[in-house]
Amino acid sequence: MSTTGSSPELRMVPVDAVDVLNPRERNDKVFDEIVINIKRIGLKKPITVTPRSQANGTERFLLVCGEGRLKAYRTLGQTEIPALIVHVSDEEAFIMSLAENIARRQCRPLELLLGIEQLRDKGYKAKDIAAKTGLTFTYVQGILMLLERGEQRLIVAVERGEIPLNAAIAIVGAGDDDKAIQSALQEAYEAGTLRGKNLLEARRVIERRKTLGRSIQHASPRKREPVTTTSLVRAYQKEVESQKLMVKKAEFTQQKLLFIATALKQLFTDEHFATLLRAEGLDSLPRQLVERIWPGGHAA
Template sequence: MEATNMKSVEKNIASVALADIQPSNYNPRKTFDEASLAELADSIRQQGVLQPIGVRPIGENRFEVVFGERRYRASLMAGLETVPAVIYEVSDEVAEEMAVTENLQRKDVTPIEEANAYQKLIESGRHDVHSLAVQFGKSEDYIRTRLKFTTLIPEIAALLETDEITISVASEICRYGEDIQSEVYDRHLKDGVIYGSWRGMKAVDVAKRIESDYTTDLDRYSFDKTLCKSCPHNTNNMMLFCEGSCGKCANRKCLEDMNAAYLVEKAMQMLADHPTASLAYSIFYTCNDTTVKRLEELGYELERLSCRHEDYPELPEAPEAADYETTEEYEEAQRDFEQEQEDYKAECEDILRRSEEGEISLYVLIGNKDLFLGYVENSATNTANGTLSTKEKELTPLEKLEKQDKRNKEIALEKTVADTKKRILEVDATDTKFGADEDKMIYYFLLSYLRREHYAAVGIEDENVYYLSDKDKLRIIENLNGKAKAVIRRDFLISEFQDAPASDAAATLLLRFAEKHMPETLAEIRKGYDEVYEKRHQRIEEKKAVLMVQDKARQEAEQQEEPQPDETPQAEDVAA
């Protein structure tokens, strides 16, 4: 029986054909339990749909579910043709809010579905945490906690959905960024983890483990931590922790960025304070790679020190009167401090003089969490780097700047090449004609396979040349003739044949190549191995013949032992 599209049942409720209804895309409920739907479908077959669904018109005789999608799906399973529905003339925004709100009234709403629903209402711009708390009768802390669940990585969110972890444990985990969450999941919550599993652990214990294993003490860092005091990623601002120190940071990316920004700014200031110094990092100490990269991007040259350095003298610390019991002790400490200042000043002046005269090199050294001054004897630097100390000592400040400028140009080229390598994969050159310049490029790379005995064929007459330099290759490709091209291509093929797997395709090509260039040698090789094969083949054929005779004899014996087809009924007749 064909149902009408919409038949009035009572005021503002209509009977709508299920064929004219479609689900919406903004329903916060994304999964539906099939067994539960089947039970609801059985109930609907017996009693009908007791509560109307909500729909809205989206075209001529077309409707979209606003709320009640579970009843809509169960009605389809039950085989109904129509369903009672309340029809609403509402916009997309209002329909989405109605769907979200109705779903939040369900008893079986999961924490993640609830979190996503609150997030949608916040994003609509018509609600904030306070209004949601009032509308749904929840506390603001409850709403905020649920909203944090939207930051859980999918793997941990799934554990919460299936009750593998508790809401309390999820509340502790969602305080941290995706990087920490991923490590916690892989090491402690993933299926199959036996040793070190955190499943079943209390929330307070999980919180302590994360704080201990995945956060960093801010006291170790020297940058200004004013912003850290109010940061939600500071463990001092987490409910279970209240430390007297700066706290611990749970946002590794932010910590790395703030530390690198501080180190870059400090490096520039130290270079301004010490004009004869250069930037460097030592192989004997851990350096901050992010800082090194940022300084290079700003145009600074950084040296890699492979020798030990001497520490720059430390500025003496002035005494505090409160630290001394008597005035005499304080005055004595003050006199010592003044002498230390004089010694410090003299040491600094001596280092500056030696630096200007080229005896030593002064460096601003990049550490992991801070910068410091150091210097090395130029003889030590040159010995480690394999250069002549006299040459280094002769460099004037102007020559040093020119050397740095040259290195900066090299860095610019290196960065350009590196980025070009990445972007060249995006080029679509399928419709462009292959040019003569590209043909030369091919031969530039093929020259790497050229055998030394063929150097003369490409114009290298010097017998003392044992390998082709880049300069040699560029000169060769500019003067190629047909014979040289053939030699280069064939040496490439021979090299590839040497390394190719012994597959049928590679073997076929190799033998085809050999038939063309060494037919007599190939025939001699084949003859030797073919003779061995024929002898072995003959032995195998003889053995096969023996086995075939034995098999035939065994089959004949088995047939003689079997009863004839007409003997069985005769025996039965006698018995009868």
């Protein structure tokens, strides 16, 4: 991309005259911190804009960098904001804005995905995207490959550090072969890039990918069955069966407890057994069990 040879001009521009070209969703807590810092110490870094003349002769600006700072100024009721003026085309401003957001690495995983995807759709190759964003060529190339396969769920897992990029690529290469997928996880484990908690997270992501699909944004929601008299009867029957099963389990548990209590009561009548338990420090029992063995509350 090309810009004019002159250095950017720093001047005050009307806050209401700046249009956001590439808006982003922001974390409320982070935004509140930006507002507090600006209110306390002022603006440490000016925003970057490019001028656009209107048909009525007025001048407006496209925001290139600094959306959070601009919104903070608006929140604080400021009418003007310090800005660096650069002279670039609409597309150049859009690319600069995307590259700035990605390079800062403060965006959420899906925003990072969207930024790289938009740069790719603008015709930029992996090498160009890496140079403009500060990301490594290997990382961008791997993400673009996952994008082409529609693997949003794996991309988000990679960006969150749940799965290493090379393991994610191996998982895609394995297709739907569970053994091949497990082999990819095993290789990542042996290489030391996937251990402990991350290994469990990786298995969870793979299971969700299998059941919910590869895409996050376009994952089809489960259809709800309409409520009818038949569905209500079926739900009632299912609940009755569940209650019956619970009662059976409770009765079985009670029978086992009765057997244990009877057996212990007989064993405790054997003085040798009682002496052995005392010698090993095992002569005490839970109060609830004592009450069942000796309803009177004392040992025989």
